[in-house]
Amino acid sequence: MQARKVALSLLPLLLLFSTAIGSPGQEFWITIGKETLDSSMKQIGLAHFNVEKAVGDAALVKINEEALPALSKLMHHEFKRCGGYFRHNSYEDALETLALNRSVPHTINKEFVDYSINSQLLVKSIIQNVRAVSIEGMIRQLANFKNRYYKSKHGINAANWVADFWRNLAKERSDTKVELFEHSQSPQPSVILTIKGRSDELIIIGGHLDSIAGWWNRSNAKSPGADDNASGIATMTEVIRVLLQRDFVPEKTIKFIAYAAEEVGLIGSQDIARFYSDNSEVVAGVLQLDMTNYKGSDSLDIVLISDYTNAIQNEFLGKLITTYLDGVKWEYDKCGYACSDHSSWTKVGYPASFPFESKKRDMNGNIHTARDTIDVSDGNALHAAKFAQLAVAFVVELDR
Numbered sequence: 549m550q551a552r553k554v555a556l557s558l559l560p561l562l563l564l565f566s567t568a569i570g571s572p573g574q575e576f577w578i579t580i581g582k583e584t585l586d587s588s589m590k591q592i593g594l595a596h597f598n599v600e601k602a603v604g605d606a607a608l609v610k611i612n613e614e615a616l617p618a619l620s621k622l623m624h625h626e627f628k629r630c631g632g633y634f635r636h637n638s639y640e641d642a643l644e645t646l647a648l649n650r651s652v653p654h655t656i657n658k659e660f661v662d663y664s665i666n667s668q669l670l671v672k673s674i675i676q677n678v679r680a681v682s683i684e685g686m687i688r689q690l691a692n693f694k695n696r697y698y699k700s701k702h703g704i705n706a707a708n709w710v711a712d713f714w715r716n717l718a719k720e721r722s723d724t725k726v727e728l729f730e731h732s733q734s735p736q737p738s739v740i741l742t743i744k745g746r747s748d749e750l751i752i753i754g755g756h757l758d759s760i761a762g763w764w765n766r767s768n769a770k771s772p773g774a775d776d777n778a779s780g781i782a783t784m785t786e787v788i789r790v791l792l793q794r795d796f797v798p799e800k801t802i803k804f805i806a807y808a809a810e811e812v813g814l815i816g817s818q819d820i821a822r823f824y825s826d827n828s829e830v831v832a833g834v835l836q837l838d839m840t841n842y843k844g845s846d847s848l849d850i851v852l853i854s855d856y857t858n859a860i861q862n863e864f865l866g867k868l869i870t871t872y873l874d875g876v877k878w879e880y881d882k883c884g885y886a887c888s889d890h891s892s893w894t895k896v897g898y899p900a901s902f903p904f905e906s907k908k909r910d911m912n913g914n915i916h917t918a919r920d921t922i923d924v925s926d927g928n929a930l931h932a933a934k935f936a937q938l939a940v941a942f943v944v945e946l947d948r
């Protein structure tokens with residue numbers, strides 16, 4: 549406590565002399581929790597830390613590269629985490645992190661999530677079991693419902709069908725459960741499969757189960773939604789299948805959520821994200837799978853949507869692709885608006901990412917019509933399989 553007071557009282561002084569601190573090496577921007585900063589300054593030396601500003605529980609600090617090894621070591625020993633601070637590529641990037649950090653105090657993202665990659669053997673052995681044909685089969689079954697419109701009996705049947713399918717996959721595991729999450733604004737429920745971990749901290753994989761097409765009488769319109777978004781639900785299902793097949797027992801609690809009523813304004817995911825936030829749930833990370841099986845003409849495989857998502861977690865996903873998905877090319881792109889359920893989580897302050905199937909300008913033109921069938925994706929799910937592998941890597945690496 550004393551050290552904290554000293555550090556904070558020195559803050560204006562540090563700001564004043566920030567440019568005067570002579571430092572030979574290169575300088576980096578980091579964001580760091582205030583508690584850890586105080587102790588680090590004390591132990592490593594005030595002169596290495598140039599505190600730019602503090603927001604909420606976090607501070608934006610310019611640090612000399614010479615001090616980084618000492619800081620990493622300290623974080624590891626004292627705070628039992630790898631990193632413990634986040635190193636940014638630019639001042640803008642750091643500012644964005646800081647702004648997001650302010651929104652919800654109980655979210656533990658950024659400084660508090662371990663984004664190191666250290667389960668390579670486990671991840672590699674699980675992702676080799678991902679089967680495109682399993683994903684393809686699930687897409688075909690979901691697309692067989694006349695539609696999955698949130699207000700139609702078909703849409704409600706589809707939700708129950710997903711719940712039964714997941715229940716069957718998990719039937720031998722007493723540490724799992726499948727529940728329906730009912731919504732006041734949607735007769736279609738969301739479906740949640742939980743794999744209970746040692747801790748209550750959550751990792752969430754989600755995608756919407758509803759589909760939409762036509763302008764009137766949507767409850768009777770043909771809306772296969774094979775790409776949008778049977779592909780995402782089938783991708784999640786494959787992740788569940790391979791994790792359970794390998795008897796994966798998580799540290800954190802893993803939730804797979806098939807959201808209701810996304811197509812009519814993110815109804816399901818907004819309800820659920822708000823519920824988790826109101827209950828002060830701790831969420832390490834959220835991954836959205838919405839449209840995973842249309843590759844487009846580009847040589848590109850995966851596009852990380854950079855708006856309404858968490859920049860730090862996106863970088864982590866980029867690292868996962870490079871590490872685990874051989875020959876898979878990725879880039880950033882923007883949706884331009886709150887285009888899917890990830891934004892519901894971002895809105896309440898949880899770190900969410902959205903890996904998407906193609907560049908936006910190269911996107912599947914058949915969505916929201918009766919022509920959204922798997923034929924448009926050559927009748928297979930080879931593209932979606934990459935997303936299943938990425939999601940497995942995301943779960944396992946974030947978990948430990």
Ligand code: BES
Binds near residue numbers: 811813886
């Ligand atoms: N899957 C789409 C979102 C999408 C489409 C993302 C194309 C990237 C490229 C989603 O189901 C959808 O249609 N969203 C609506 C908005 C939503 C808030 C109703 C949309 O994009 O119009």
Ligand code: ZN
Binds near residue numbers: 756777810838839888
């Ligand atoms: Zn969609």
